[in-house]
Amino acid sequence: MIRIRELRKEKNLSQKDLATQFHVAQNTISGWEKGMRDPDTDTVAALAAFFDVSTDYLLGNTDIRKPASRPTVDDDDIKFALFGTTDIDDATLEDIKAYARFKREQYNNR
Structure with missing residues (x-):
């Protein structure tokens, strides 16, 4: 140390x-x-x-004091990435998030 x-x-x-x-x-x-x-x-x-x-x-395993933090993604980022606009209603966004959770669980249980 x-x-x-x-x-x-x-x-x-x-x-x-x-x-x-x-x-x-x-x-x-x-x-x-x-x-x-x-x-x-x-x-x-x-x-x-x-x-x-x-x-x-x-512990001396790297010379990088602190790695850069991962960028955060907010709801507007998700909306824009999927639809090219942020003008999507909250209910649709929640449906998309629920589907993503479902697919992640399905993937993890393979």
Whole structure:
């Protein structure tokens, strides 16, 4: 967990500060940073959230701090993609969504 030290220093935190934040002993933080100990899975996730990086970045599996988030799709996007306009009534859209859920379940149960 080499990156814990790097990220801790970026936030100007001492090992003691980070230990207090995560309710562990300072020597636990030292062990993580030196690679002598590994935090449990829940702590890895909490550390990643705390430092606002992905767990893969924290673990050294990638150099990308945080992958780009997936774009969101709203109802108007669905309407336009299917019909070329957003001027579709809500009942029709709900029917389409219900059919899509049905087909997804059918596909997953193959």
